[in-house]
Amino acid sequence: MSVPILAARDLTKTYGRGPDRFDALKGVSLEIQRGESVAIVGKSGSGKSTLMHLLALLDTPGTGQIHVDGTEAQDLSGRRLNALRNTLFGFVFQQFFLNPSSSVLENVALPLKIAGVGPRDRKRRALEVLEQLHLGDKAKNKAAHLSGGQKQRVVIARALVNNPQVLFADEPTGNLDTATGRIVEDILFDLNRNSGITLITVTHDHELAQRFERRIYIRDGQLITSDEEHAA
Amino acid sequence: MKPLEILKTAIANSVRSKLRTTLTILAIFVGAFTLTITNGLGTGISNYIDSQVAAVGSSNSFTVSKASTNTAPGSGPQKYDPNTRVLAAGGRPGATELALSQADLSAISAVPGITAVTPVTRVSPAYIEWNGHDKYQLSVLPLSGAQPQLAAGANLDDSSSQAQIVLPVSYVGPLGFSDNNQAVGQSVLIGIDDAEGKIHEVGAQIVGIEQSSLLGVSGGFINKPLSTGLADAQATGAPAAAKNAFADATATFAPSTQAQINTMKSRLSSEGYTAQTLDDRIGTVKTVINGIIGVLDAFAVIALVAAGFGIVNTLLMSVQERTREIGLMKAMGMGSGSVFALFSTEAAFIGFLGSAIGSLVAIGLGTVVSRALARGPLSDLGGLHVLSFAPASVAGVILLVMAIAFVAGTLPAWRAARQNPIDALRYE
Numbered sequence: 001m002s003v004p005i006l007a008a009r010d011l012t013k014t015y016g017r018g019p020d021r022f023d024a025l026k027g028v029s030l031e032i033q034r035g036e037s038v039a040i041v042g043k044s045g046s047g048k049s050t051l052m053h054l055l056a057l058l059d060t061p062g063t064g065q066i067h068v069d070g071t072e073a074q075d076l077s078g079r080r081l082n083a084l085r086n087t088l089f090g091f092v093f094q095q096f097f098l099n100p101s102s103s104v105l106e107n108v109a110l111p112l113k114i115a116g117v118g119p120r121d122r123k124r125r126a127l128e129v130l131e132q133l134h135l136g137d138k139a140k141n142k143a144a145h146l147s148g149g150q151k152q153r154v155v156i157a158r159a160l161v162n163n164p165q166v167l168f169a170d171e172p173t174g175n176l177d178t179a180t181g182r183i184v185e186d187i188l189f190d191l192n193r194n195s196g197i198t199l200i201t202v203t204h205d206h207e208l209a210q211r212f213e214r215r216i217y218i219r220d221g222q223l224i225t226s227d228e229e230h231a232a
Numbered sequence: 233m234k235p236l237e238i239l240k241t242a243i244a245n246s247v248r249s250k251l252r253t254t255l256t257i258l259a260i261f262v263g264a265f266t267l268t269i270t271n272g273l274g275t276g277i278s279n280y281i282d283s284q285v286a287a288v289g290s291s292n293s294f295t296v297s298k299a300s301t302n303t304a305p306g307s308g309p310q311k312y313d314p315n316t317r318v319l320a321a322g323g324r325p326g327a328t329e330l331a332l333s334q335a336d337l338s339a340i341s342a343v344p345g346i347t348a349v350t351p352v353t354r355v356s357p358a359y360i361e362w363n364g365h366d367k368y369q370l371s372v373l374p375l376s377g378a379q380p381q382l383a384a385g386a387n388l389d390d391s392s393s394q395a396q397i398v399l400p401v402s403y404v405g406p407l408g409f410s411d412n413n414q415a416v417g418q419s420v421l422i423g424i425d426d427a428e429g430k431i432h433e434v435g436a437q438i439v440g441i442e443q444s445s446l447l448g449v450s451g452g453f454i455n456k457p458l459s460t461g462l463a464d465a466q467a468t469g470a471p472a473a474a475k476n477a478f479a480d481a482t483a484t485f486a487p488s489t490q491a492q493i494n495t496m497k498s499r500l501s502s503e504g505y506t507a508q509t510l511d512d513r514i515g516t517v518k519t520v521i522n523g524i525i526g527v528l529d530a531f532a533v534i535a536l537v538a539a540g541f542g543i544v545n546t547l548l549m550s551v552q553e554r555t556r557e558i559g560l561m562k563a564m565g566m567g568s569g570s571v572f573a574l575f576s577t578e579a580a581f582i583g584f585l586g587s588a589i590g591s592l593v594a595i596g597l598g599t600v601v602s603r604a605l606a607r608g609p610l611s612d613l614g615g616l617h618v619l620s621f622a623p624a625s626v627a628g629v630i631l632l633v634m635a636i637a638f639v640a641g642t643l644p645a646w647r648a649a650r651q652n653p654i655d656a657l658r659y660e
C-alpha cells in the first residue's frame with residue numbers, strides 16, 4: 001500500500017487547565033489515502049473540528065504524531081509548514097471567515113496573494129474558480145452582501161483557488177437548503193472524482209455521509225467503529 | 233507575500249479605520265511639525281551667522297597679538313624691560329597690551345603655513361562729513377578679508393589707488409544723503425588728529441553701503457590707500473619709533489584643516505603670540521544658539537515619543553480588530569515574518585504620512601512667517617531669515633519619525649505575528 005497522504009497516531013488535544021481542563025481528543029489514530037473521500041461524523045462537541053484542525057496542521061496536538069505524505073509534521077520548518085498550508089491543503093471553515101469589506105474576488109484570491117502570485121494571474125485564476133461555482137457574476141460584490149449559500153460557495157472557491165491536493169470542509173452544507181446543498185455536494189464529489197482531490201468532510205448529515213467512500217465516527221474525542229445511534 | 237503586496241495591503245489597512253488613523257497621524261503631525269520648525273530655526277540662524285561672520289573677516293586668517301602679560305591679582309607689577317613696548321591705549325585695567333614690532337612680524341611670517349602678515353594700524357578718525365553738512369563721529373576698520381553684506385554699491389578694491397570707504401546704512405541719512413544710491417560714488421572728508429593735536433582732512437569715495445548687521449561694528453570699512461592715508465596723517469609729528477609699533481597683525485594662511493590651524497596656533501603661542509581665528513571669536517555665540525536649538529529639539533522629540541505611544545495604541549487596537557483576519561491568513565500559509573512586516577509597515581506608513589504632512593505644513597507656514605518677520609519686526613537685520621529649511625534636514629526629520637513609528641509598531645506587530653491561527657480564528 002502506498003504512503004498515506006495523512007496519518008495520525010494517538011492524537012490528543014486538551015483545552016484549558018486546572019478545573020477548566022477539557023480533553024477534546026483522547027487518542028485518535030487514522031490514515032487517509034490519496035484521492036479518498038472521507039466523512040467525519042459525530043455529535044456536536046465530539047471533537048470533529050478539533051481533529052480537522054490538527055490534520056490540516058493549523059493547530060498542534062497535545063501528544064501524538066501526524067505524518068504528511070510520510071513526513072513527521074513536527075519536523076517541518078516554518079517555511080515548509082506555511083507552504084503546505086498554502087498549496088497542499090485547502091480549508092473550508094465552519095464559520096466562513098470572509099473579509100466583509102473586501103470584494104468576493106479579493107477574498108477568493110487571498111491565498112494566491114499570500115503565495116506571491118502576481119495581480120493579473122490572481123484575478124484570472126480567482127474568476128476561473130468563481131465561474132466553476134456559478135458565482136462569476138458576483139466577483140465584484142462585497143462579500144458582506146451575499147446570501148448564506150453564496151458565501152458558502154465563495155469559501156469553497158477560496159479553498160480551491162490554489163489547486164490543493166487535500167480539501168478539508170467543515171460542515172460545508174450545514175447552512176444551506178437541500179437544493180443548494182446538493183449543488184455544493186456535487187461540486188465536491190466532482191472534484192474528488194475528476195481532479196483526484198482528497199476530500200475530508202465533517203458532517204451531521206447521515207444521508208450525505210453515505211455518499212463518501214469511507215466514514216469515520218467520533219464520540220467524546222474517540223473514534224468508534226460504527227454509527228451506534230443509527231445502527232441501534 | 234511579496235514586499236510590494238505587503239506595502240499595498242498595509243496602506244489599504246491603515247486607511248480602513250479612518251478616524252483612528254487620522255488621530256494618530258495628528259499626534260505625529262504635532263511632533264514632526266515642531267521638529268521641522270526647530271530645525272528650520274537652527275538652519276536659518278546659523279546661515280545668518282555664517283553670512284554675518286563672513287562680513288566681519290575672512291575665515292582663513294588669524295588676528296595675532298603679543299600674548300598680554302596679565303597681572304594676576306596679587307602677583308604684583310611686572311618688571312620693566314626696555315625691549316618690550318607697551319601700547320598706551322585701552323585694555324582692561326591690570327592688563328597691559330604689548331605692541332608688535334617689525335621683528336615680531338617677521339617671526340610670525342616665518343611660521344610654516346602662514347602666507348602673509350599685514351600689520352593692523354589703528355587709525356582713529358575724528359569725524360566724517362559730506363558737502364558741508366553736519367560732521368559725525370566715525371570709527372574705521374581695514375577690510376582684511378571681510379565681506380560686508382552690501383545694501384548698495386560695490387565692495388572695496390584693495391588694489392585700487394583710490395581711497396575708498398564702505399559706510400553702514402545708518403550714516404546715510406545723517407550725512408545728508410536722501411538714499412543709499414545717492415551716497416554711492418560721493419566724496420566725503422574724514423578728519424583725523426595728528427600726534428600734535430592738529431586736524432588733517434583726508435578725502436575718500438563712498439563705494440558701497442553696508443546692510444545693518446548683527447555682529448558688524450558700527451563703523452566704516454576702508455581700503456588700503458585710505459588706511460595708509462589716514463595712518464600717515466595720524467602719525468604726523470610722532471616719533472619714528474611709534475610708527476613701527478602695531479597693536480596686532482592679520483596673518484593669512486592657505487585654506488587648512490582644523491588640525492593644521494591648531495598646529496599653527498600652538499606654534500604661534502609657543503613663540504609668545506596669541507592667535508585667534510574668526511571662529512574662535514564667534515564660536516561662543518554659535519555654541520549658545522546651538523544649545524538653545526538643542527533644547528527645542530528635545531521638546532519636539534518628547535512630543536514624538538508621546539506620538540509613538542499613540543502608534544502603539546492604534547496598532548494594538550487594529551491587531552485586536554483584525555485577529556481573525558490574521559488567523560485566516562496564517563491558516564492559509566502566511567508566514568509570521570510577513571505578518572510582522574505587514575503591521576510594522578503600516579506603522580511606518582502612518583509615521584510617514586504624519587511626518588510628511590507635518591514637515592510640509594511647517595515649511596509652508598514657516599516660510600510665510602519668516603518672510604513676514606523679515607519684512608516687519610526684523611527688517612533692521614537685513615538678510616535674516618529666521619526659518620530656512622534644508623532638504624537634507626527635512627528628509628532627516630521624516631526618516632527619524634518613520635523610525636520612531638516603526639519601533640512603536642514592533643510590539644503590536646510581534647503580537648500579531650506570534651498568534652496561533654486557530655486561536656486567532658476563534659477570537660470573538
Ligand SMILES: Nc1ncnc2c1ncn2[C@@H]1O[C@H](COP(=O)(O)OP(=O)(O)OP(=O)(O)O)[C@@H](O)[C@H]1O
Nearest residue numbers: 015016022024043044045046047048049050051658
Ligand atoms: N479553544 C477551546 N477552549 C476550550 N474548549 C474548547 C476549545 N475549542 C473547542 N473546545 C471544546 O472541545 C470540544 C470539541 O470541540 P469541536 O469544535 O471540535 O466540536 P465539533 O465536533 O466540531 O462540534 P460542532 O459539530 O458543534 O462543530 C467541545 O466540547 C468544545 O467546547
Ligand SMILES: [Mg+2]
Nearest residue numbers: 048049094170
Ligand atoms: Mg465543529
